Amino acid sequence: MPEVAGVALSSIAQPSTAVVVGATGGIGGALLNALAEARTFRTVFALSRHPERTWPAACTPIGVDILNEASLAAAAATVAEHGPVGLVLVATGQLHGPGLSPEKTYRALSLEALSRAFAVNAAGPALVAKHFLPLLPRQGKAVFAAISARVGSIGDNRLGGWHAYRASKAALNMLLRNLAIELAVKAPEAVCVGLHPGTVDTRLSQPFQAGVPRDRLFTPALAAERLLGVVDRLTAADTGGCFAWDGARIPP
Numbered sequence: 001m002p003e004v005a006g007v008a009l010s011s012i013a014q015p016s017t018a019v020v021v022g023a024t025g026g027i028g029g030a031l032l033n034a035l036a037e038a039r040t041f042r043t044v045f046a047l048s049r050h051p052e053r054t055w056p057a058a059c060t061p062i063g064v065d066i067l068n069e070a071s072l073a074a075a076a077a078t079v080a081e082h083g084p085v086g087l088v089l090v091a092t093g094q095l096h097g098p099g100l101s102p103e104k105t106y107r108a109l110s111l112e113a114l115s116r117a118f119a120v121n122a123a124g125p126a127l128v129a130k131h132f133l134p135l136l137p138r139q140g141k142a143v144f145a146a147i148s149a150r151v152g153s154i155g156d157n158r159l160g161g162w163h164a165y166r167a168s169k170a171a172l173n174m175l176l177r178n179l180a181i182e183l184a185v186k187a188p189e190a191v192c193v194g195l196h197p198g199t200v201d202t203r204l205s206q207p208f209q210a211g212v213p214r215d216r217l218f219t220p221a222l223a224a225e226r227l228l229g230v231v232d233r234l235t236a237a238d239t240g241g242c243f244a245w246d247g248a249r250i251p252p
Ligand SMILES: NC(=O)c1ccc[n+]([C@@H]2O[C@H](COP(=O)([O-])OP(=O)(O)OC[C@H]3O[C@@H](n4cnc5c(N)ncnc54)[C@H](OP(=O)(O)O)[C@@H]3O)[C@@H](O)[C@H]2O)c1
Pocket: 022, 023, 024, 025, 026, 027, 028, 048, 049, 050, 064, 065, 066, 067, 091, 092, 093, 094, 095, 120, 124, 147, 148, 149, 150, 196, 197, 198, 199, 200, 201, 202, 203, 204, 205
């Protein structure tokens, strides 16, 4: 039995195109592959900082840096030439890197790390929304989803730690709720949500996988299949929420 079954995304209004932002990432790449295989969308755009890479045949690469608004505006203008956008998946994000390491205590807080996490995990996806929400159709189901994280839930936080990442994902969830309210005025069937993929075997989680039981560490392909299944089942009643890979609503 293949591990990944594939998702048709038949609930999304067609004809339309799909956009994956962060297509070089573990989860973004798997989402892109699944969309390319599904053949539901007229075109699947792969947005990343490395458009020169090799992409699946059915994908159109475009270079963007989510912290460079001019690059997002140019990408949106290119995508707009191909008609309405039925699906935008923002799979960018950062947990660790130069100047950024999940804090175990408030003693480790730094302005640099907080600023970096908020820029990449909250401001960047919001700027993507600024330029791509106008491309969603006014009628029929269309989805804008950003990969958030369960640790961004304030109500679910019993462990503490990871201050900058947690807070930046909480900010992302608030921005998504705000965007959803505004989007509903013009596109009442559209859905704007955050998604929690589970713990997925990618560059981002690699340094933190030691304590994760093997059956709770998902392959990117399995995570992508589950997330697309959730996206397919979402309705306008779900807009503004955050949903886990199994479809369960995560408390704000
Ligand atoms: N993996 C997990 O267990 C897990 C759990 C919960 C939530 N998440 C969330 O899932 C999302 C995807 O993470 P992942 O696990 O797939 O990590 P990943 O493999 O490290 O992918 C991160 C992606 O973000 C892109 N990115 C970062 N900054 C960018 C910028 N300024 N402009 C454009 N692209 C940028 C990276 O591009 P480059 O290739 O150019 O660096 C890469 O494509 C993140 O939001 C993460 O917080 C992951």
